Amino acid sequence: MERSKPLGLRELVKVDRTIHEPARAAIMAVLYGVESADFKFLLEMTHLTKGNLSVHARKLQSAEYLTIDKSFRNNYPYTEYRLTKKGRLAFRAYVNKLELLSRALND
Amino acid sequence: MFKTKQNQASELAHLTNRAIRSFWMDGLWDLAIAGVLLVIGLWGAYFVRITAFHSSTWPVFQELGENAAWLGLLILIVVLIPIIWLAWIIVKRLKRRLIAPYTGHAEHRFFMPMDRTVYLWYFILYAIGLGMLYGIFTWLKGGPYLMSVPFIISPAAIFWAIGGFYALRRYQLLAVIGLVLAISLELLLTTQADYMAGPRNFLDVLPAWGCPTLPCLVWAVMFALSGMIGLISVRRLGHGAK
Numbered sequence: 001m002e003r004s005k006p007l008g009l010r011e012l013v014k015v016d017r018t019i020h021e022p023a024r025a026a027i028m029a030v031l032y033g034v035e036s037a038d039f040k041f042l043l044e045m046t047h048l049t050k051g052n053l054s055v056h057a058r059k060l061q062s063a064e065y066l067t068i069d070k071s072f073r074n075n076y077p078y079t080e081y082r083l084t085k086k087g088r089l090a091f092r093a094y095v096n097k098l099e100l101l102s103r104a105l106n107d
Numbered sequence: 108m109f110k111t112k113q114n115q116a117s118e119l120a121h122l123t124n125r126a127i128r129s130f131w132m133d134g135l136w137d138l139a140i141a142g143v144l145l146v147i148g149l150w151g152a153y154f155v156r157i158t159a160f161h162s163s164t165w166p167v168f169q170e171l172g173e174n175a176a177w178l179g180l181l182i183l184i185v186v187l188i189p190i191i192w193l194a195w196i197i198v199k200r201l202k203r204r205l206i207a208p209y210t211g212h213a214e215h216r217f218f219m220p221m222d223r224t225v226y227l228w229y230f231i232l233y234a235i236g237l238g239m240l241y242g243i244f245t246w247l248k249g250g251p252y253l254m255s256v257p258f259i260i261s262p263a264a265i266f267w268a269i270g271g272f273y274a275l276r277r278y279q280l281l282a283v284i285g286l287v288l289a290i291s292l293e294l295l296l297t298t299q300a301d302y303m304a305g306p307r308n309f310l311d312v313l314p315a316w317g318c319p320t321l322p323c324l325v326w327a328v329m330f331a332l333s334g335m336i337g338l339i340s341v342r343r344l345g346h347g348a349k
Contacts, residue, residue, distance in 0.1 A: 033126030041211025
């Protein structure tokens with residue numbers, strides 16, 4: 001991931017509150033590595049409960065960080081999650097900020 | 108606070124890497140690559156023979172001379188692109204059918220956001236291996252085996268780099284076994300072809316070119332083996348497979 005110049009303290013505290021929650025950050029991290037993923041894949045990767053996953057995914061959807069496609073496959077409901085371009089950029093910026101923060105605290 | 112932030116960044120990177128890792132874990136892509144290597148092996152057996160021995164009845168190769176090898180490589184690349192694309196589509200469908208019921212399904216991008224360390228390791232291993240093997244073959248077989256050596260070292264470097272970074276132990280194990288096998292068999296089984304008599308089979312090679320067929324066959328077996336191991340272990344252990 002690209003690194004920008006060191007941030008001031010004011011900038012550091014302005015982390016993206018939508019992503020800055022462990023469950024939502026985990027969902028974003030998994031989706032960042034793939035094009036799209038279904039409900040079961042996300043569940044297995046993040047170890048969240050079904051309810052938690054649904055709620056946090058909806059919050060990310062309302063922030064337009066991911067899209068949720070619901071359909072039926074072989075008569076079973078199928079939910080597919082996909083990061084939007086905005087979501088990808090926001091996640092990258094968030095991780096960069098975390099790295100800068102840890103570096104700043106190291107100095 | 109410091110520890111929390113630092114851990115969070117690395118935890119997120121770990122999760123992203125696990126999602127990427129799931130692509131190789133089930134072994135289906137390895138099986139597809141085994142098939143692609145067989146195609147390259149067939150090309151190698153045929154093409155190196157034609158280019159190495161100008162007694163061929165094909166006038167076009169006589170005129171092209173040694174340039175025919177590079178032209179052949181270009182043709183191979185052009186032919187391989189649709190084959191790899193087709194393999195990609197088939198693997199995606201098979202993943203949905205065979206793997207999704209066990210681990211869920213994720214669509215991976217063709218150019219995955221892999222860590223730079225993987226590329227760095229690959230190029231380091233490839234460059235060192237290339238130099239060393241050209242030296243060894245020149246010393247022991249009287250020629251650098253220009254066409255063989257890249258096919259010996261490249262799959263080993265890929266296996267090792269990906270296996271090391273994404274904790275796929277079977278990749279690293281097969282990288283070592285495949286590398287030793289490919290070098291040993293190439294050294295032991297290939298013979299210098301008699302220009303007047305012409306090549307008897309794909310093991311009869313010119314030391315300058317060598318023949319990529321043997322390493323391709325070795326790596327095809329390794330990839331097929333890796334694919335079978337992956338397929339079985341994912342169906343038994345899910346995302347915990349190695």
